[in-house]
Amino acid sequence: MDKSQFRWSNEQLRKHVSILDGISAPHILLTNATYLNTYIREWVKANIWIYEDRIVYVGEKFPEQIDGCEVIDCEGQFLVPGYIEPHSHPYQLYNPLTLAKYAAQAGTTTLINDNLTFYLQLQRDSAFSLLDAFQNINTSMYWWCRFDGQTETPNNEQIFNNEDILAWLKREDILQGGELTAWPSLLNGDDQMLSWVQETKKLHKKVEGHFPGASEKTLSKLMLLGANCDHEAMTGQEALNRLMQGYTVSLRNSSIRPDLEILLKELLELGVQQFDRFFFTTDGSHPHFYENGMNDAMIKVAIEQGIPLVDAYNMASYNIARYYNMEHLHGSIATGRVANINVLESKENPTPISVIAKGTWVKRDGINMNNPSNIEWEKFQITPIQFNWSLHMHDMVNTSQNGIELVNNVITKPYISEMNLGCVELSINHDECFLMLIARDGTWKINTMVKGFANQLKGFASSYSTTGDIILIGKNKKDMIKAFDRLKEIGGGIVLIGEMKILHEIPLPLTGIMSNADMLSLIQEEKMMIKLLQERGYRFDDPAFTLLFFSATHLPFIRITPSGLYDVKNRKVLVTPDKRIVTSDKVKN
Numbered sequence: 001m002d003k004s005q006f007r008w009s010n011e012q013l014r015k016h017v018s019i020l021d022g023i024s025a026p027h028i029l030l031t032n033a034t035y036l037n038t039y040i041r042e043w044v045k046a047n048i049w050i051y052e053d054r055i056v057y058v059g060e061k062f063p064e065q066i067d068g069c070e071v072i073d074c075e076g077q078f079l080v081p082g083y084i085e086p087h088s089h090p091y092q093l094y095n096p097l098t099l100a101k102y103a104a105q106a107g108t109t110t111l112i113n114d115n116l117t118f119y120l121q122l123q124r125d126s127a128f129s130l131l132d133a134f135q136n137i138n139t140s141m142y143w144w145c146r147f148d149g150q151t152e153t154p155n156n157e158q159i160f161n162n163e164d165i166l167a168w169l170k171r172e173d174i175l176q177g178g179e180l181t182a183w184p185s186l187l188n189g190d191d192q193m194l195s196w197v198q199e200t201k202k203l204h205k206k207v208e209g210h211f212p213g214a215s216e217k218t219l220s221k222l223m224l225l226g227a228n229c230d231h232e233a234m235t236g237q238e239a240l241n242r243l244m245q246g247y248t249v250s251l252r253n254s255s256i257r258p259d260l261e262i263l264l265k266e267l268l269e270l271g272v273q274q275f276d277r278f279f280f281t282t283d284g285s286h287p288h289f290y291e292n293g294m295n296d297a298m299i300k301v302a303i304e305q306g307i308p309l310v311d312a313y314n315m316a317s318y319n320i321a322r323y324y325n326m327e328h329l330h331g332s333i334a335t336g337r338v339a340n341i342n343v344l345e346s347k348e349n350p351t352p353i354s355v356i357a358k359g360t361w362v363k364r365d366g367i368n369m370n371n372p373s374n375i376e377w378e379k380f381q382i383t384p385i386q387f388n389w390s391l392h393m394h395d396m397v398n399t400s401q402n403g404i405e406l407v408n409n410v411i412t413k414p415y416i417s418e419m420n421l422g423c424v425e426l427s428i429n430h431d432e433c434f435l436m437l438i439a440r441d442g443t444w445k446i447n448t449m450v451k452g453f454a455n456q457l458k459g460f461a462s463s464y465s466t467t468g469d470i471i472l473i474g475k476n477k478k479d480m481i482k483a484f485d486r487l488k489e490i491g492g493g494i495v496l497i498g499e500m501k502i503l504h505e506i507p508l509p510l511t512g513i514m515s516n517a518d519m520l521s522l523i524q525e526e527k528m529m530i531k532l533l534q535e536r537g538y539r540f541d542d543p544a545f546t547l548l549f550f551s552a553t554h555l556p557f558i559r560i561t562p563s564g565l566y567d568v569k570n571r572k573v574l575v576t577p578d579k580r581i582v583t584s585d586k587v588k589n
Helices: 010-020 096-105 116-121 124-134 162-169 183-187 191-202 216-225 236-244 260-269 287-292 295-304 309-314 318-323 477-490 519-535 543-549
Strands: 028-037 042-051 054-059 070-073 078-081 083-088 108-113 140-145 174-180 206-209 248-252 278-281 341-344 354-357 360-364 402-406 412-416 432-438 444-451 459-462 470-474 493-498 501-507 558-561 564-567 572-575 581-583 586-588
Touching: 010 042, 010 054, 083 248, 083 278, 083 295, 083 318, 096 108, 096 354, 096 360, 096 519, 116 124, 124 140, 124 162, 140 162, 162 174, 162 191, 174 191, 183 191, 183 216, 191 206, 216 236, 236 248, 236 260, 248 260, 260 295, 278 295, 278 318, 287 519, 295 309, 309 318, 402 432, 402 558, 412 558, 432 477, 432 558, 444 564, 459 477, 470 477, 477 493, 477 501, 493 519, 501 519, 519 543
Parallel strands: 028 070, 028 078, 083 108, 108 140, 140 174, 174 206, 248 278, 402 444
Antiparallel strands: 028 042, 042 054, 078 341, 341 354, 354 360, 402 412, 432 444, 432 470, 459 470, 459 493, 493 501, 558 564, 564 572, 581 586
C-alpha cells in the first residue's frame, strides 16, 4: 500500500504511541494549560504533549520521558485552536507564502485557497508540484477548484476542460469545487458545470456558492443542484435565508464588504442563538485591510457584538474544520490533531501572543520567529513577465464612444462618452479617462473610456487583473505608454506616472500578479498607491479590486474582457478587440 496517501506513516504512528508509553519524549510540553475544549464547550486545564507536527496527548498526565523536551508553563494564559481562513484568494498582490507567514502571526494557521491564478497561469503538472511544495511550510494549506474564470474569454471551454477539472478535484488537498461565480450558467442548463458539481459531491467534497442578491427560490434551486455554502449574504436576513435553505453560511468581512458587524447584529436581532453552521471569512482582501489582523479581528468583532465566546472562537476554527470533513486534523486542541495552537493573554483578546503551527513556534511572546519556509518560484515557472513587444501611439486610437462608468469599487454601468477620442490628452476638469486592455502577449487590444476612476490621473498601468492582461488608464496617452514601458522593465506590476515621471510602483514579479515582498512592506506600498490615486480623484477605497474586477463578468453591468467590451446582463459584446501583430518587439496593426 502506498504510504504517501496517509498524513502519518505507520512508523510515525507507532512513535506517537511510544511517547504515551514513556519510551520516547514529546518535543514540546505545555503544562498548566487552560485550553478551549470545543467538544464540551468549556475551558479546561490540562497538559498538552506535542511531537513533531501532532498533538499526541491532552489531559492530566505528565510524560514519563522528557529528555530534550521543551517544557512551557502556560499558567495564566489561554489556548485556542489555530484559526482557519476558509475562503482565501492568495494572489491579491501578495502571494500564498507571504500571506501564510503573515496570517500565522495573527493566529491563522490554516488557509483554504482559490486555485484560479495557478490554474490559469501554469501547466497542470507545474501547478500540482507547487501545491505539493506548499505542504512543507508551517501553515496548513488546502485549495479549491474553480469551474470558470469569472470573465468572458473566446476559449473558455478549452481552458476549463473535463480532464483538468477532474484531475484537480481528485487531489486530496482540494476540499471543494467553486466558488460558483458562473451560477447563472448552471441554472440556465450548463450540464458540464453540473457534472463537475456532481463529481465534487461524489468525492465527498463541498461546493462553494457565490450568490449575491439571490432570492429564496434561486437559493433553493442552487441547493438542489449541489451548493453547500455561500459567503455573499450582506444582511442578517440574507444570512438567515441561506441557513433556512440548508446552507452553511460564511460571514464575510472584507475590504470591499466589511459586513461582519452588521451581519452579527442583525442575526442576533432576528433571534438566532445557534451559530454552529456559521463561520468567518475575509474573502481575499487586499493587503491594507489586513494591517489590523485577520481571523483574530473577526473574532474580536463577534465578541464585541455579544456572540458567546465559545461560538466566536468556533466560527474561526472548529465549525470550519467540521464542515470540510477535517475535524480529525484541525479545529480543536485534542489528541491526534495537527499541532496548531494559539496562546492568548486573555479569553477576550483573540490576537495570540504566541503561535504554534505544525508543532513549530512561529510566534513566541510577541516575537516573529522568522519562519524560514521558502518557495523556489522559478522552479514552477513563476517568473516576471517577459514582454517581446512594445506599445506605440497608433495603438492608442479609440474607435467607439461606448465606455464604462465606475459606480463604486467594483460595480460599473455603461455610458456613452462625448469626448474627442482622437486627442492625446483629456482635460482634468472631468472624470473621464482613456481605458485600454491589451493582451499579455500583445496580440489584441481594446480601447475604450472609463468614467469615475479619476480626474487628474496622467498615466497608470497594471498587469494585476482578472485575466492577467494589461490595463492602462489615464488622461494622457504618452504618460500611459510611459507607464507601460516601466511595467515592461520591472516584469509586471502597477505603475503610476505623472508628467512622464514615475510617482509610484508596486513590482509584481511573480507572473505580474503577485509581489514577493513581505506583507508588512506590501501593506505600505499599497497604502501609498491608494493615497496617490485618491489625490488624483479616485473616490473609493480599494483600487486594486477595481483593477481586478474590470474584467469580472460575475458582477454588473459592463466589463472589459478578452472577448471585448461586454454587456453582462444581455450577454453581448459591444466592442470587439482589435488584432495586433507582434514581431520581434515591433508591433504593427
